[in-house]
Amino acid sequence: MILDSLQGFVPFISYFGLAYLLTLVFLFIYSKVTPYCEWKLVKENNPAAATAFCGTLIGFVLPIASAAVNAVSLIDFAVWGVIAGVMQLxxxxxxxxxxxxxxEKIENNHISAGLFLGGASLATGILNAACMTY
Structure with a gap:
């Protein structure tokens, strides 16, 4: 019975590993594209940067989850993962x-700017995920 349950482990770990890799690559690219370093600002306790970055992260991961559910192969999944990243950029x-x-506003900790960017990123991710249910 346990072996039957574990038959899906290889596909699970393949999709999960690719999703994690796509997420790390996206965060790296995103932090290089923005004029400020999100990692540094978050470490310095900047709530505006943390809010914007978390909204972007969730906005990216939502369509990744949708792509994982709907993908017909790992290649298909990767292609839609790249599309999710492009939409966030x-x-x-x-x-x-x-x-x-x-x-400048995010660097200066204007929380409303961080909230707006985080909200826009999250909204994009929700729409992106919904549109990936093909």
Missing amino acids: ITFFMVRLYMPKLS
């Missing part, structure tokens, strides 16, 4: 168009 740049001094 587009969201960051669109919010910067709306709020040109976004980066």
Whole structure:
């Protein structure tokens, strides 16, 4: 009975490992694209940066979860993971168009700026995840 339950372990660990790798790569790229270092600001106890970064993280992971459920292969899953990352990057740049001094505000701990970016990233992730249910 236990062996029957463990038959899905290899696919599970494959998808989970790829999801984790995609997430780490996305966070690395995102932190290089933004003009400030999220990791440094979060370590310095900047709630605006933490809020924005957490919203972006969740906004990326939601469509990754949806892609994992709907993917027909690991390649398919990876492709949709890349698309999820691109959508988050587009969201960051669109919010910067709306709020040109976004980066400065987050660095200066303007919580409303961090909340807005985090909320926009989360909203993008929810829409992205819903659209991936093909």
